[in-house]
Amino acid sequence: MKKILLVDDNEQDRMLYKRFLGKQIGHERLEIYEADSGQDALTTFQAQQPDCVLLDYNLLDTDGLEVLESLKQVAAPDSLCVVMITGGGNEALAVRALNSGALDYLVKQHFDQELLCKTVLHAIEKNEWRQYMARYHAEIKTVNQQLRDSVDELTEVRQQIRHKNTLLTMANEEIRARNEQLDTSNQRLARTNADLDNFVYAASHDLRQPVDNLRGLFEELRHSAVTSDPEAEQMWQLVDTSLRALSTTIADLSMVIQMERVPGEQVTELVSLDELTADVLQTLHPQVIASEATIGTDFSALPAVHYVRSNLRTILLNLLTNALKYRHHERPAQVQVRTRREGNHAILEVQDNGLGLNMERYGKDLFQLFRRFHPQAGEGTGVGLFLVNRLVQANGGSIEVDSQEGVGTTFRVQLGSAAG
Known part of the structure; x- marks a missing residue:
């Protein structure tokens, strides 16, 4: 449905235009409105927003060019479709109308029904195409602005990246220099x-x-x-x-x-705890007899472990030596050696009823080299526990110690994975 506004102070001319246009042009149905003055034209235009205005130049209250200017003030940009109708074949007036915004012009008494319909239809199509191009250009302008904004953002991001890359390069150079210094220091050390x-x-x-x-x-x-x-x-x-x-x-x-100079990686083997303990106790036989100690063993939960045999012997020998050396002289020494599983780990425990020690006071120094906590108990240099701790840690294990002064001590050694 297309709306046509006829602006002419001559009623007979309006009736002629209406008859020429009929109820539709081409495939478009028409709805026709009329105005007989400039003011009436402006009011009807604002109310109906017609698709095309047939505007007579000679009006009683004004001329067509002034009405055209007024319509341009209230119409949306690039949306006004006006066909100016002039009298007498005045070409200069037609040119002025076109320059002022009219899309076409007709001369009275010089057009018939076919020419009027074609002119109106062409003006409507031209106006719609103009509006489409205006929207298209607006969209292009918006897209271009978005692209410009994106380019600006991208430029800023690139600048930030370059700046960060510069900082990163400087940081890498600094790290490389520090690593070289560290390597030099490590080699010197x-x-x-x-x-x-x-x-x-x-x-x-x-x-x-x-x-x-x-x-x-x-x-x-x-x-x-x-x-x-x-x-x-x-x-x-x-x-x-x-x-x-x-x-x-x-x-x-x-x-x-x-111990520190042992070359290469030592080979582990399946070590029987009964056999190893018997070997260690044979070595410590004089101390066991001298201290009248009772040595109990319980390896039922874990009879054997995978370990470097010589290292495990040193660990057990030093723990049993400590238990005998630091026995309580007011009671017979009782030492219990046992193994158990704790998850996937093998645990070796050596428990005694000896002198014990104050863990809050001495715990942090227990495994330090040449530290002794009961010098009155007998000869020694404090090397034994240092060796035990180094051997256990070298094999990925750890040691926990529970001790109470005057009651006794329990060394709990995590040796590593338990044997099957």
């Missing part, structure tokens, strides 16, 4: 540690023979010397104790260094 190990090993090895010679000379001097000093025997005893302590310290130090 490794050389220092190796030199220190070599020094300690050489020192302990070279000192052992002079100390043994010194002990031999001391024994000869002790048996051959004659003195009337009543305190001489005590002096001899102090010297003997000092020499024994020095010899033990050198031997333990050598053992620590030898």
Whole structure:
């Protein structure tokens, strides 16, 4: 349905136009409105928003060009469809009408029904095409603006990326420099540690023979010397104790260094706890007899474990040695050795009823080298527990200690995966 507004102060002309146009043009049905003055035309246009205006130039209250300007003020941009009708074939007036916004023009008494219908239909189609192009260009403009905005955002993002890449490059260079410094420091530290190990090993090895010679000379001097000093025997005893302590310290130090210098990866095997414990107790037989200790074992839950046999023997030997060495002298020593499973891990426990210790006070130093907590209990250098802890950690295990002063101690060693 298309709306046509006829603006002409001559009623007969309007009736002629209506008859020419009929009820439709082409395939479009028509709805026709009429106005006989400029003011009436403006009012009807605003109310009906027609698709095309047939505007007569000569009106009683004004002329067509002024009405055209008024219609342009109230119509949407690029939406006004006006066909100006002039009289007398005035081409100059027709040009002015076209320049002022009319889409076409007709000369009175010079058109018939066919020309009027074609002119109106063409003007409507031209106007619709103009509106379509206006929308299209507006959309293109919007898309172009969006593209420009996207390009601006992309440019900003690229600048940010370049800035971050610059920062990242600087950070990588700094990290590389620090890594090089760290590598240099690590190499220097490794050389220092190796030199220190070599020094300690050489020192302990070279000192052992002079100390043994010194002990031999001391024994000869002790048996051959004659003195009337009543305190001489005590002096001899102090010297003997000092020499024994020095010899033990050198031997333990050598053992620590030898453990660190073991070449390559050691091979694990399935170790029977009964056999290993019997071997260790055979070694400790004199201490067991001297302390009148009772050693109980229970390996029923886990008879064997996969471990480096020599390492496991050192662990068990040192834990049992500690249990015997630091026994409580007011009661017979009782030591319990047992194994169990805890998830997929093998647990070795050594429990005694010895002197125990204050874990809050000494716990953090328990596995430190050359630390002793009961010096009055007997000879020792504090190397044993240090060795145990290093061996256990080297095999991916850990040690828990429960101890109560005057009651006893339990060492709970997680050895690793349990055997089948």
